[in-house]
Amino acid sequence: MAWSIELEGLGGRIIAEPDETLYETLQRHGYRMRVSCRNGVCEICEIQLLQGEIEQRYPKKHCCVTAVDNQGGKPILACTSRPLSDVRVKIEGVRPPGVLVVKKLRCDITSIEKLNSDVYRVRLQLPATGSLAAEFYAGQYLDILLPDGRQASFSIGSAPEQGRDLELHIRHMPDSDMSCAILECLQNNASVQIELPKGTCYLQATKINPQTRLIFAAASTGFAQVKSVVEHLLANQYSNPIYLYWGARIEEDLYLERLPEQWASDHPHVHFIPVVSQPEHSPGWQGRCGLINDAILADFDSFEGVEIFASGSPAMVYALLDSCETRGFSASQMHSDVFAYAPRPPKS
Numbered sequence: 001m002a003w004s005i006e007l008e009g010l011g012g013r014i015i016a017e018p019d020e021t022l023y024e025t026l027q028r029h030g031y032r033m034r035v036s037c038r039n040g041v042c043e044i045c046e047i048q049l050l051q052g053e054i055e056q057r058y059p060k061k062h063c064c065v066t067a068v069d070n071q072g073g074k075p076i077l078a079c080t081s082r083p084l085s086d087v088r089v090k091i092e093g094v095r096p097p098g099v100l101v102v103k104k105l106r107c108d109i110t111s112i113e114k115l116n117s118d119v120y121r122v123r124l125q126l127p128a129t130g131s132l133a134a135e136f137y138a139g140q141y142l143d144i145l146l147p148d149g150r151q152a153s154f155s156i157g158s159a160p161e162q163g164r165d166l167e168l169h170i171r172h173m174p175d176s177d178m179s180c181a182i183l184e185c186l187q188n189n190a191s192v193q194i195e196l197p198k199g200t201c202y203l204q205a206t207k208i209n210p211q212t213r214l215i216f217a218a219a220s221t222g223f224a225q226v227k228s229v230v231e232h233l234l235a236n237q238y239s240n241p242i243y244l245y246w247g248a249r250i251e252e253d254l255y256l257e258r259l260p261e262q263w264a265s266d267h268p269h270v271h272f273i274p275v276v277s278q279p280e281h282s283p284g285w286q287g288r289c290g291l292i293n294d295a296i297l298a299d300f301d302s303f304e305g306v307e308i309f310a311s312g313s314p315a316m317v318y319a320l321l322d323s324c325e326t327r328g329f330s331a332s333q334m335h336s337d338v339f340a341y342a343p344r345p346p347k348s
Helices: 022-028 179-186 220-235 258-266 292-299 313-326
Strands: 003-006 011-014 045-054 061-065 074-077 082-083 087-091 101-114 119-123 141-145 150-153 165-171 191-198 213-219 242-248 270-276 307-313
Touching: 003 022, 011 022, 022 082, 061 074, 101 179, 141 179, 141 270, 150 165, 150 220, 165 220, 165 313, 191 258, 213 220, 213 292, 213 313, 220 242, 220 258, 220 307, 242 258, 242 292, 270 292, 292 313, 307 313
Parallel strands: 003 087, 213 242, 213 307, 242 270
Antiparallel strands: 003 011, 045 061, 045 074, 045 082, 045 087, 101 119, 101 191, 119 165, 141 150, 141 191
8 A cells, every 4th residue: 555645844745655664755755854874773863743653663663643632743763664544744854855955064175287278177075974965966056165255156067976076167367356366275275165056057867858959058167067967967878969069269268178079979969069269269270160159050950859058158148048049949948047147137
């Protein structure tokens, strides 16, 4: 018999499979809660049974609460209790599917590598302690927090599958006090304080329609966000078509060009299209020239079944959107952090 579980305060019901514990049901449906030993010893997963009947495997007990005798519920352990009827429970701190906790953490700086004349790859390592563990989705970003209170945002260039290891691509702008302060902090300290995860423009491989074609449009260091997402998709054996357009002023600005070339070589469904806007300053450049939006329009007659993830300046993102809309593209098919931090007035 499959029973339903109602979570007090969250609404809706989830269905437990036969012989499944409450914790196993919650985990299968994507809910997160405090848990440790998972065998009834530590009691960290204690919850309140508000209504219904359960059998607890360890410590062994039978518990039943009716709507009449409910006086705030009875404590049970989610990891060893299975429902014997439809139940209603109260769980402190439970997180619905998709909701991640934003945390301030101090990370070790494991390496700083200069990739071209002005872009640095910075590698950080998250703390190993369970209470300080952090999660993020592919495509999200973090804030670096300076000791003087200033902060700056950078896309996470590594996929969640890399665990504690984070990668950032940071462009140094000598005329910017903030840019200089960030680089000085990273180069002269063993650790740095960050806050993550941030951003609503992210992607989860398990939630993609199998018919969807994905276009990634990255300008300059916007490639970091794209790198995280593509590596996440490849790690999860996503096989739908992926088209990666990376726009740069000159060829040197394509600071990790060999990496997406390798993706395309190893995976037939991945297509890499670098685009240089000033080829006259890139001797020997043999690739596409011009702007990203022109390249995409030249390659796609129809945007049916297409989703676009755009990583770049507001000017670049909105120019791409305007261009694609001339071909029947809908704004709902485009995803970018720009829409959150630099919204533009609706068209009249």
